[in-house]
Amino acid sequence: MLTPAGERVLAAATELFYREGLNAVGVAAVAEAAGVTKKTLYACFGSKTELTLAYLRRRHDVWWAYLEERLAGADSPRALVVFDAYIDHPKLGSDRGCAFLNAAAELPAGHPGLDVIRRHKEAVRAKFAELLREDAPGAADPERLAEQLFLLLEGAVAHTGIDGDAHRVTLAREIAEILMRDPREAGTR
Numbered sequence: 001m002l003t004p005a006g007e008r009v010l011a012a013a014t015e016l017f018y019r020e021g022l023n024a025v026g027v028a029a030v031a032e033a034a035g036v037t038k039k040t041l042y043a044c045f046g047s048k049t050e051l052t053l054a055y056l057r058r059r060h061d062v063w064w065a066y067l068e069e070r071l072a073g074a075d076s077p078r079a080l081v082v083f084d085a086y087i088d089h090p091k092l093g094s095d096r097g098c099a100f101l102n103a104a105a106e107l108p109a110g111h112p113g114l115d116v117i118r119r120h121k122e123a124v125r126a127k128f129a130e131l132l133r134e135d136a137p138g139a140a141d142p143e144r145l146a147e148q149l150f151l152l153l154e155g156a157v158a159h160t161g162i163d164g165d166a167h168r169v170t171l172a173r174e175i176a177e178i179l180m181r182d183p184r185e186a187g188t189r
Contacts, residue, residue, distance in 0.1 A: 006044035008034040013055050018099050022052060022106045049112065052103070056116040059099050063089060064123070076135040077180050079128055079149055083173035086157055087166045097161020101154070125150040136180060149176050 002010060012033035016025045027048050031041045045051040067085045074081045096102065100117045107113050129146035132139055139145055156172035 003044060005034070005036050005040050009036060009041050009044055009051070010054055010058060013051050014058060017052070017055050018059075018096060018102070022103055027051070052107075052111075052113050053116060056100065056103060056113050056120070060116065060120045060123075067127070071131075077131070077177075078135055079131045079146075079180060080173055080177060082124065082128060082131070082149075083153060083156075083169060083176060086153065086160075087169050087173070095160065095164050095166075097159070098154070098157045101158055102161065121150075121154075124153075132180075139180075145179065148179060152176060152179075 009030060013025075013030045016030055016033060027038055027041055030051070031038045034041070041051070045054060063085070066089055067082065070081050070085055071078055100120050103113060104117050107117075125146060128149045129143055132142040132146050132149075136142060136145075152172045152175060153169070156168040159168040160166050
């Protein structure tokens with residue numbers, strides 16, 4: 001549980017890291033944006049590495065809770081809701097693309113943040129597989145279709161960072177819908 005100052009630091013880091021990049025933003029800028037001293041920032045997180053980990057974990061937790069909320073009331077095929085969650089999440093910016101892909105591009109090999117990113121990406125891929133097994137039990141190979149949808153989504157979200165809007169994610173959603181239309185054929189190519 002973070003203190004109020006820790007929450008302000010994490011909120012500031014979340015905004016700055018996503019908008020400007022992990023390497024471009026130093027702890028002094030985060031502390032200033034949070035209205036705290038660097039000493040307070042370090043008292044809350046210990047290091048920039050720990051702050052980066054907290055940022056990535058929080059980003060996952062907020063998005064995942066939103067996804068689960070959307071899935072709870074969704075009709076089949078719920079795999080399309082995963083695309084929708086990337087398109088219209090109200091609390092997290094998405095105009096710069098995927099925060100996890102952006103962070104992965106900046107983190108050096110061996111950085112513990114890469115493990116957080118891998119777990120997030122695997123959770124998304126696994127969610128696709130779970131939803132397809134439940135909603136399209138006749139699919140020839142739901143695991144393969146899940147991988148196809150995951151890669152389709154990843155590419156579209158990556159381009160959001162280049163294009164500045166979610167139109168490619170919307171197009172990817174349309175392609176996913178086509179792939180899932182005939183569950184006997186999807187995932188076999």
